[in-house]
Amino acid sequence: MRPLIKYIIMKVFFLIITYFVALIIMFILPRAVPGNPVQQLIAGLSTGATSPELLSQYEQALVRAFELDKPWHVQFLNFIMRSFSGDLGISASSYGESVRALIARHLPWTLVLLVPANIVSWFIGNYIGAIAGYKRGSAMEKASILVGIIFSQIPYYWLAMTLIYVFAISLRILPPGSAYDPTLKPSLTIEFVASMLRHYILPFLSLLIPAIGGWIISMRVLASMELGSPYIQFSDSIGVRDKVLFKYVLRNSMLPQVTGLGIQLGFVLAGQIITEQLFNYPGMGILLARALGTRDYPLIQGVFMILIATILLANLIVDFIYVLIDPRIRLGYRTA
């Protein structure tokens, strides 16, 4: 197992380097484009009756507070140092609220929406895809190819608009947006949870349906390919039952799908900007859109620091899942 340990160390080493390079890029990019958070704030104030001297004093104070007068590498090092102690800074566009509090407020909504949507679509899509691939040439396969191709090409935002139009406007059975009834306060009462679930259905469906299509298509091909392999033909010829054969096919063709799910879950933290905007859903997507729109450096940095970390972590975990569930890869490391 020693090569495996060496492999892990190498992997983690490269991971950390990639993380820092990506962080630096994410740090410089917003600063490279014109406009900064202080300008945005001052532009918002200058329409009022504030005197010009007061305004410029205020601007200088803000520039100092956000450290914009220092060279960027000093800013970067300060940011890294502070973030290690859990301080991600103050958001420039949120009236002095801390980045950590903002993320803590938006993140649960995004997780509640995206994680179940990703996982449920994965199970449904792969199950249908695997049966379709296994029962090659059947009417069931043809139907699921059609469903897969159409579902996978439905843009989720278009589906969101259509769902709102059909269920909220025409039929009036579900609310058109937001995460819960604004007259209620978030709590664990039955009333609130019921309201939340009613608001949950449409955004959930708008993400679920297109994702199912994608999984059906890829899983069908994988299952068909696995069906052609010699061990299945051999098992079939010695009379192994259909149910058992299906299980073999399912297990052995699942690998790329597991990877795909892992990588998707890594991106979950970014939220779904468009879905959240259409449904007025208070998730990470809306937060990120606002951060980018107002050049809120601390908020952009804070969100990306966490986002990039989860993406990389998901990739790492996927690599290990590969090794765990596929013995062939494990053997490869031993001989390497």
Next chain:
Amino acid sequence: MVTERLEVRSMKLIELLYLLFNNKRFIIGFGIIFFELILAFMGPLLYPVDPFDTNNPPSLPPSEEHPFGTDRFGKDVFALVVYGIRNSLYVGVLTGTFTILIGLTVGLVAGIRGGIVDEVLMSFTNVVMIIPNVLLAILILTYVGVERSGLELVAAVLSITTWTGFARAVRAQILSLREREFIYLSRMAGFSSIKIAFQDLLPHLATFILISFVNYMNVGINGEVGLSILGLTSISIVTLGKLLYFAAITQAFLFGQWWTFLIPGAILILLSASLLLIATAIDEVFNPRLRRM
């Protein structure tokens, strides 16, 4: 000698087309694309209505005079769709081309050169892969100025982040091709790396490149729609995405104006589904292992 070779080539092309048009999926996909192309290029001749004319009554449902109705600004939706298809296809073709060019260059160089060049290029690819594409798009497009950015820039912005998967796939294929005998023979004959790349390796990747091109066209068309909905493309250029954007900002779905988003959306789905069908069909025809299934 040269003419003989050309003859063989053209024979092959006809044979390939014959194979493709024997494939049911290809025919369906090609049919849809062909129909939309006719709509895009013949539409302005058959239906001479200015898509920017705002003098029509606003928010009219489909009628004989306006087959797809009018939007909130009084523009004719059918005329907008006709223009939109053309521009969307243009973005798709450009994105496909840019993505293939960048990905192929990086993948080929990394795969053929190997060693330190390979390491550096692949690390670079991995870093680009992590950077969220929406962020990069927002920064670049706001830097240039949304109203000043044409469809070419939109396609370039989309390609900057999508080439990574293709580059990795090309590199992987090159790595396995590199060890084949015919490459050794070419090397022994003293051919340069560039000659080997173009004469020995590229032909082996031709189908893969073609399929990827169709798929990245799809990515481009849908990516443009995403950027449009976020309000990151110029409002003076009509694309299918821009139509959905107008529907989103005027909240047409809340006012029951279904024709302004259902129709462009349906056309968009048809367009991308047909591209997917074509890509799968090419794969089936050229990949005998899939054809058997």
